[in-house]
Amino acid sequence: MGLNAALSMAKQSLEIFGTGIQVSGQNISNAGTPGYIREELVLNAADPFRQGALVLGTGVEVSGIQQQIDLFLETRIHSANTEYSSIEERNLIYKQLEAELRELTEGDLSSGMNEFLATINNVVNQPNSIPDREFVINEAEKFAAEISSLRLRVNDLREVQSVNVENLVKEANELIDTIIELNPKISKLEASGLLQSDAGALRTQRYTALNRLSELIPIRYRERSDGAIDLFTGSDYLVLAGSSQKLTLQTGTDRGVVTHEVLLSRTNSNISRTGGELKGVIEGRDDILGSFVDQLDTYTSNLIFEFNKIHASGEGTAGFEQLTAASSALDPTAALNSTQSGLPFQATHGSFQIKVTNKTTGLTNTTTINVDLDGIGADTTLNSLSAAIGGVTNLSSSVSTDGRLSITAGSDYEFRFSNDTSGALAAIGINTLFTGADSSDIQINSVIQQNQQFLATGQGGGPSDGSNAVLLAAFAENPIDSLGGISLDGYYEKVVSNIAQASASEAALSEGSQAFRDSLLGQREQFSGVSIDEETINVLTYQRAYQSAARLVSTIDELFTVLLNI
Structure with a gap:
């Protein structure tokens, strides 16, 4: 032997x-x-x-x-992947938003506002200068276009993120399919009497799929005795024995952009914000970019209303013979300060004056129109306001079927406005420069575009009166109640500053998260890598x-x- x-x-x-x-x-x-x-x-x-x-x-x-392989280390790497991927997506979106704001360049909104106000300052000393008046209108058009362009560019970024959500869901489902396909192959190969051998290449493919999936959504898994794994995200299963479920898209609209939420196909659990790239992309789309759209709308709506309130109380170098409001009311029988009226802005209790002038004699008759919005008794509606204006001698007024107030002077007469303490004229779009409600529809009133004489630079002091232009040039520095008492300039500076701070914070978080993940990957390389x-x-x-x-x-x-x- x-x-x-x-x-x-x-x-x-x-x-x-x-x-x-x-x-x-x-x-x-x-x-x-x-x-x-x-x-x-x-x-x-x-x-x-x-x-x-x-x-x-x-x-x-x-x-x-x-x-x-160290399975505990792999679990830590998966968690680190999920955290880093989410933070990095937010970091990238902040950088994209900062690039679109173009701060500290000639193309930012701050510069656009300054250039617009500078042209108004030029008119203060020469209010009857036709080139200067036309320059104001051109700069107003340019500034409004810059706001609209910024809104469109940010919306484009949001749409890109929605496409990213679609792609991430598709990729996640493909990875889940890969794991489902590999499970029985691994079980079969390892159960073929090959001692205690691992199905090396197949397991590597599965580990690779798990690693990538952990970057998209948070996952955890447990291995069964036959070598197959059960896969979970949060408290929901993705692969469990012979059952599985995929990621599905729920489509909606948010602030004018098509958006997607992500649900699980069987349990209908919403996993949009549970973690990973998916969370980062959706938060970037809705919370970062979407919030900026809201802030831009707040800025623009206050720009429109506050500027128009001053402009509506001023006078141009010519009076109106006929004028139709730029804004329409959904319900002309509703109070002007109610949401039911459908007006983009709400008037307050006060009054304004209409001056009717005989163009031949030069005689002017001034009438005060009260705007009753104290909540006691019958409040002023668009219909009642039209009736009050129509009661002024040599004026007629009506409300069109689409809810627009129209005022017409008698033959050889013209009218102007002054001393509006109610904001009603700005609310309905009478004697205004800007039209629209927010950054999605801001434009210049076609009445002034077609005739620079209606640019309200004075307050009744004649062709050389630039007193209203002085107020218009300083409007961006006035405190605004709806903005918490800060000015329009101050509000935008705060918005930009907050974005810069949040971006810097996100970049620091991304750097720290990446360093932690890299340290874990280094440990993995030492343990599982080839030397x-x-x-x-x-x-x-x-x-x-x-x-x-x-x-x-x-x-x-x-x-x-x-x-x-x-």
């Missing part, structure tokens, strides 16, 4: 050491393969046997070929062992020859 046992042991050693060289070769071949997990040949001493009074060893045996130096040493070790086993076979062969020659 001695020589036969030794020969059998040598033969087995040759096979095992050859396998060891093959495993090391596999590792070396995949040293540059992303996500590859180093494999190791697991060896154990074979069971001994008794021969007479002696207990002899039987060499070495293979327990299996196993991947070198060419180490594998070269392993190859040399197996080579020497193989040579020794071959030498043992040669020696045993010589001993058998000696026995046969006796």
